[in-house]
Amino acid sequence: MEQKEINTNTLREWLDTGKKVNILDVRPFIEREELKIPGSIHIDAYDELKKNNPDPLEVVDFDKSIPVVTVCAGGKTSSIAAEILQNSGYETYNLQGGMKSWSLSWNTASIVFDNFEIIQFRRAGKGCLSYVIISDQEAMVIDVSLPVEIYKEFLDQRELILKYVADIHIHADHLSRTKELAEKNKIKPSLPSNDKLNYPFNPIAYGQYFSIGRINVKSIHTPGHTLESTSYLIDGKVVLTGDTLFTNGVGRPDLKADKEEAEKKATLLFHSIQKLIRLDQSIIVLPGHTSQPVAFDNQPIQSELKEVVKNTPLLKESEQEFVQSLLKRIPNPPENYLKIVEKNITGDFTDVNPIDLEAGANRCAIS
Structure with a gap:
């Protein structure tokens, strides 16, 4: 048979x-x-x-x-x-x-507000989360981690006008398809201001606003996980925190850093998180990753800021305690992260097999 x-x-x-x-x-x-x-x-x-x-x-x-x-x-x-x-x-x-x-498998969940909607695209086998923000048929896509055809098909089905494609930082755990999606839609990708990328992009200034339909998206510089890490505050109701703050943990500060640099970045991360947790406690936190398998349940991975603070013991520590706790808990770095960073800096993936390069679970969070 x-x-x-x-x-x-x-x-x-x-x-x-x-x-x-x-x-x-x-x-x-x-x-x-x-x-x-x-x-x-x-x-x-x-x-x-x-x-x-x-x-x-x-x-x-x-x-x-x-x-x-x-x-x-x-x-x-x-x-x-x-x-x-x-x-x-x-x-x-x-x-x-x-x-x-299976690392390229995916599903979606949506969150609907009066003036806008957010679609959370979830790589079920990798834990990477990306977002489509929609208001009055205009859209912004953040952290494109799946093949661009998936987003393009969604945008076409909904007849959306793509205004911006952005990243939260230069990623180390997955290939960023942000440049490719932007180019297919004849716009320039937007990335946090940095001197690393080898292709043209619109640098995102600290505190910059993006206008989408009836809402604004504000960039908030939150260095620590990387020096250029940026969070996005959407209409004062939702914050996309990337690898800075998760629903029950924080980002790791050690990637591409020696011990001294990791300590400096951990200190930066502490102050970035303090900036975020001073926001309205009812704001919804949408992280850039999850370390758990993503269920096919249509339930967004999210948490109110007050619940994040409640469920993350690290956030209750002093600066010195936070830094020391973080440095003690850093997991082993993924074997493939340097190669992924290198490819994301060039924006050229023609000589790699994404399935092979991106294999493995997500290890960005520390709780």
Whole structure:
């Protein structure tokens, strides 16, 4: 019997539309702990399956009327699991490219206000969050992390006029498609003022306003994670905080920095966060990333500022305590971040495979 396969986009559509499916993850426990598909079921069968030993799958007892998708890191060992389950009478599909390919899966959630709407685009397999701000059929896109066709299709379907495409900072965990989306729409990308980028862009000044329909978006310089990091205050109701402030953590200050530089950036981060937490406590915080798998639940990843302060112990510490606590908790840097930064500075991705380069979970937050 020929083995069936499923690609990331089809599985994404199944989950997005609520189709019933059992996703069986056969990777080692440590790999699953780093990154997983929401709602998937785990059996650590990897080593035994590589020996063609079917015994670990004997515990599988799914409803045979519901299809099963098997998953591993790259799609090879999971194909063995798919064959075993198929021979046991299950309608089984192997996920092509495994979790590497899943890193480009995505879903959306929306937040609606009187004068504007925000669509949160979520890379479910990577944790990267990007945003489309809409008011009176005008739009601004921030932190383009998915293939540009996804945003372009959304903009075309809604018949939106794209006025601005911006980044919050020069990213290290994903390739920024901001330049590409801007160029496809015949506008210049907007990025926080810096002397690093090797392509033309509109530098964003501190305190600059962007007009979109009936609202304004204000830039707030919030250095620390990077020196150019910028947050965006939308109509005084929402703040996009990037990697400066998460819903229950803060950004890491050590990327491309030695110990002394990391300490200086941690101090900058403390003062940037103080600037943000002095805003109205009812303002909604929308972060640039999440370290948890993103569910297909249409629920935006957000929190009121007062809840962020309440749920983030680091925010209650003095400057010295904050800096020392942060430096002690910094996780190991991602192996690929220097290469990603280099490619984002040039804006040229023609010589890299995004799936390979961006592989791995997000490690930007410290809680």
